[in-house]
Amino acid sequence: MAFVEVSVPAEILAKGPTGYRIKVVDYNATERRTYLDQQEYQAGDGMLVDPFAPLPGETREDPAYQKRLLADPNFHAQNTYAIAMRTLGAFERALGRRVSWSSGGHQLHIAPHAFAQANAFYSEPDRALMFGYFFRQDGQPVFTCLSHDIVAHETAHALLDGLRSRFSEPSGPDQAAFHEGFADIVALLSIFSLKPVVAAAIGEDSRFVDADRTIRLVAVGKLTADAIRNSILLGVAREVGEALETGQRGALRRSVELTPEAAHLLHGEVEEHARGEILVAAMMNAFVELWSERIAELGRFAGDSYNLDAVVEEGAKLAGHLLNMAIRALDYCPPTDLDFGQYLSALLTADRELVPEDEWGYRAVIRTMFERYGIRPQGATCDAEGCWQRYPADGRLTYARSNYQAMTRSRDELFRFLWENRETLGLSPRAYSEVISIDPASRIGPDGIALHETVCQYVQRADLFGAEFKAVLGTERPEGMRSSDRYTAYGGGVVILDQYGRVKYHIANRLEDAERQLARAQYMVDTGQIGAPAAPDRLRFAALHQQRMGA
Amino acid sequence: MPAAPETATIYAYQVGFGDCILVRFTYAGGALRHMLIDFGTTGLPEHAEKTQMLQVAQDIQGKVREGDPDRRLDVLVATHRHADHISGFATRDGAGSGDVIRALDPRFIVQPWTEAPEAPLDWEGPDASVTGQALRQRRASLQAMEDAAGTLVAFADAQAGHLPKALAEQLRFIGQDNLSNRSAIDNLRTMPGEKRYAYHGCDLGLASALPGMDVHVLGPPTLRQTDTIRKQRSSDPDEFWQLAPKRLNDALAIGDEGKLLFPNARHRLRSKPLLEHRWLQDRIDAANTEMLVGLVRALDAQMNNTSVILLLKAGSKTLLFPGDAQIENWAYALQSDMASLLDDVDLYKVGHHGSRNATPRSMWRRFTKKSDRSGPGRLTSVLSTKHGKHGSEDRKTEVPRRTLVTELDAQSNLYSTEALEPDALYQEVVLDLR
Incomplete structure (x- = not known):
């Protein structure tokens, strides 16, 4: 369990919290009651406040502080609000415009403790994300609303549905799987912007003090592509409580374990989550490859080590870039019957439009990784780089009567x-x-x-x-x-x-x-x-x- | 190999929503062999007398002992432990329908491997990894599911006023079907005949009871067999069995004050909602109930999927008895070498009372003898069911499924217990096996 502070767009929240895009209603159908929001989001002087910021003298690492937050349903509510707003923010930043919910309404509902069932989902007709909870064998409750992974995943479903409403229609095997795979990609890549979480997962090997600042170091051997895959990603999965203590393996963990050979078998898979894993594995492996390349460019310290914070920073930048790319690609996807190969072309096109010179070799690596997982651009409609072909300016289209x-x-x-x-x-x-x-x-x-x-x-x-x-x-x-x-x-x-x-x-x-x-x-x-x-x-x-x- | 029987007579008894099939094999010279497949109900026809099950049992007894008062029932098959398949085996101080069947002293009793009380010394299957402990765990899971069913029935009764009527009835129906049929289970367990626990591909060793015939077991698959086709790695069936009943109990604890998440949190009760909560509250309640039904259905389907699927080759004919097996059970058989056995099916006992999920298209497509024209050699299908007990037409989940019945009617000679006159006790189908 990690505690991190994140930034969200400034707004004066009403009870819930309720903001201009999210409305939290903490109703519990099993207990037949609604927990009331007791928090103030604005101080007397008008300043916006985080009611769950550590008190003076307290840190986020204090066990008493963490315990207090976890025992307060209002904190759970604020957690879902913050993660959902952050995810929305990632979409709006990538696309350069406001992104609407598919319902046409402005505020998406969130129910952080909707029912005592091991389930969490986006429901379009209810304009809501509903998060359930369940009890472990020892009787302790497990809250899906506290999992960054799950909240970001469900929010991504809602956002994708707003952008490509037809992707939830029945279609070929890839389309439904895409909803799942894409939601996972968004959830996983956004974890890497939570720098303290990633730093904790990597672990500090030594440190030295340089003037007034401390440089934390990490051994070079821990940061090869294989090492990242085999231990760091799993460490991150642990930090974000991915397994939910049910013995289930979360998306990040599975993306690491899914070899290209195993993925080959999944191409015949009809179950959407399983099939979606192919996409997730291709993307996360591309991330690992690129991250290790960028790390190799960093300066080394004595004792063959890197500056841990620089390593984390590179990961965050890269994940941010890939997340942007993954989201921007939606604009280049056909609105119906999408398949993975088309998404790959969309991804490459989106990136080329933004960065025509592939200086860091992002697109080459992505293409190679997707290829390894059996995903290829589709022949005739793509160019040699795997991007969509531009529409030929051959004068066959009539513009004369259009304004x-x-x-x-x-x-x-x-x-x-x-x-x-x-x-x-x-x-x-x-x-x-x-x-x-x-x-x-x-x-x-x-x-x-x-x-x-x-x-x-x-x-x-x-x-x-x-x-x-x-x-x-x-x-x-x-x-x-x-x-x-x-x-x-x-x-x-x-x-x-x-x-x-x-x-x-x-x-x-x-x-x-x-x-x-x-x-x-x-x-x-x-x-x-x-x-x-x-x-x-x-x-x-x-x-x-x-x-x-x-x- | 001894000579095959010359005819098979199938008696599909009127048990309403349930199954009771007696198969009589007649050999040259008049020798008879009998196999009883299931005997249970969860809803007798409206016109039926309370003693209908006893009457059925006595009729079975009469048929088995016809011309020879000492003749035993050769094979008794209890495909799975749902009430609509085994309730008739319940005893009542020597006077119940189960007592009558017990008196027929079945020589072999066939049940799915999930019912094996423990791993016998010479246990060669389902596979070496299934130890006594795995079987004990499975038994504990069965018990947990039956307990959950009890909670479900109580829930449906208690919440009757709050739930839509159709939903409450459905929950109660599924709950009752899964309730422990302790008396029936004990009766099956303590019957003196030889026990056979069936799994895909096993040899039941019934040659002495059913001479001249091949008995193939298509399902249920063992855990390891299931594993080989299971691609969704996160849904481990054993885990499901252990977790799901517990989860159901937690989900059913609606309004239980003893298990509050945040006992000290300020709250508003459901009955006095704030304006800003109303719209979503109703929807969360509805979602909760829908999921509850889904959880219950999934549990129910898991039990159906322990069904024994038997395929008999007798003389020139092939007979298929799939219990209530649904697609997950069928999936292993359909991709196995045994799938080609399905091509020749002459008589199909329609799975799960005609529900949509129990007649997989990939199985139905294999049947080569279906035809839109009547005539010799056409597929025969036997359906034991009752409308209005299970599923809903709106959701296209009604049992029997209208479109399936239409297709069965168009493509085979269909015999349904629903077509019986009120005073008729069974449908009788005679197959010439020569």
Whole structure:
């Protein structure tokens, strides 16, 4: 258990705590009571205060201080608020804009002690994150709301759902797995910005005093890629209480243990968390590789050691960069039927857009690691670097009747543009079509000048019977699908407009893509998702998480 | 190998929501052999008399002893310990339906390996790693699940006013099905016949009881077998069995003042919510109940997945009796070498009273004898069930599942106990095995 202080956007909190994006309601359904918030978040002089900051003379390491906090439900509530706000902050920083919850509401609810069940989940219809608790064999309660990992993971689900609402629809094996894998990546990478936690996991080997400051040292041998994988990451997992004391292995631990060979087997896996592990392992192994490379560039002290704080700082910077990249990649993902290979291309493209020269070799390492875990960019739509190909400026698109200014604001105007170019862009004229979002994306270009681009998502859907599969989608229906089965096929794309309003990228999974549609439908037949009831929305992410906690 | 029987007669008894299947094999020259597969109910048909189970037992006795008052029941199979499969084996001072069956002095009693009281000296399976201790743990888990079922029934009764009616009924139903059938279990345990504990691929050694036939055990898999196909490493079945009943008990402790997390924290009771808490409170309550039902269903499914799956090859025909096995139990068989045995199935005793999860598509697809035309050689299916006891149509979880029954009806000669006249005691299906 580690205690760390983190920064969150300044705001005057109401009871809950309730802020402009998060509202904590500490209702416990098992105890049938709500714990009331007794804290003051603003001092008499108007200054914002942290009610759980150590008292004068106290440190965060004092056992009495820690005990006091853990015994106070209000601290649990504040912990969830802070982690959720921090995670939201990471998204907004990466994307350079406000990120909305998918419900359209402004405040996401959090219930830190929702029920006595070993489960924690994001529920879209309830606009809430619900965290359960359970009792160990010795009768002590274990709170999921105290796990940084779990809170960040659930918040990431909510944020991803806001950005790519269709990723929670039934699809091929990768899409559902992506929700899990991505949430884990966000949760894990954000741990590395908690520097005291990482420093404690690495451990100090010696120290010396230089003038007025103390330099903590760590032995070189502890920081090779293998050593990081085998001991430091596990140490971090321990520090953040990842195992929750259920004997279950958390995501970080598993990402280390999952070898490329074992991952190979998981490619046939249908269970989302397990399959999502492939993505997590690829990303975390890339992180380890890059971190060890950056450490090797640091100056060495006598006795063959590094400055521990510099090592931690490099890890934090790198994790921050990868987290940015992972989040920014969402803008470059097709809005429906995502697969891991497409996410890789999105990741590489997002980074190239931001850092055209791959000075540190990030993209090369990422590509190699993903490749090792069986994830590759997809042929024709990618360039030699594995990035999405830019949309060719071959004059085939008609811009004449579109108003660029209006297109960046009005979904109808943008749709007009898509519709007029439907043949060139490969949109089905028969399907139901909708532009679901238009977002600004700002970044600083390599010359230091701010660039403004626009990211637009559209989706198409076709509701059909098995009998119509061939007529609509261009291929025989999959084995096991009956002529009377109802089926919904999706297509859609992201159009990225540059600062002149020209299409820079068109990243799409077309509706009329027979091969892809057949693979998706066959998967859905094989996994019993056709004609079967969808899990009730509320528990969409719950069943998985419960399983993961061994309940 | 001795000659195979010439006919098989299947009696699917009217036990409402439950199973009771007597199979009679008739050999050339008139010799008879009998196998009883399950005998239980959790809901008799509305018109049935209270003595229906006793009447069924007496009818079974009559059939076994037909023409020979000393004839014994050759094989008794109790696929798993749910009430709807074993409640009929309960005894009552010599006058219960279980007493009648006991009097038939079964020569062999087949149960899943999970029921083995301890590892016998010559124990060769399920595998060497399953020691007596593992079996004892398993037994403790079974006990814990039965205790949890008791709590569940009490919960459903106590919360009847707070829960949606359908939900309360469902919880009560599952609870009752999992309650200990102590008398039935004791009766099975103490019957003098030879005990056989079944697991995938084992040889039950029934040649003397069922001459001229091959008996294949497709399930349940052992822990190690399950391990080989289990990719979700975090859901260890044994851990599940130990943890889940405890977790259920904790989750059911709603409103229990003795177990407060923060006894001294300032709070507001549910009945007097603050304005800012109301909207979410209702939703958390609903989520809690939904998850509770999920937990209960998962426990129930675990028990179903201990079901023995038997496949008999008799003469030219193949008969399949899968108990209530659901996909997790089937998964091992379906990827094993034995899966090809399913191709030739002539008679399918529909799994789990026709629920969606117990007839996996990958199994159904293998049956080569299903056909949309009636005629010789077409698949026969036998369904023992009762509407309105289990699941809900809205959620497409009703049992029997409408779409499955439609498909069975279209693709096989379907015999359902639901189609029986009120005074009929069983469906009778005769298969020519020559």
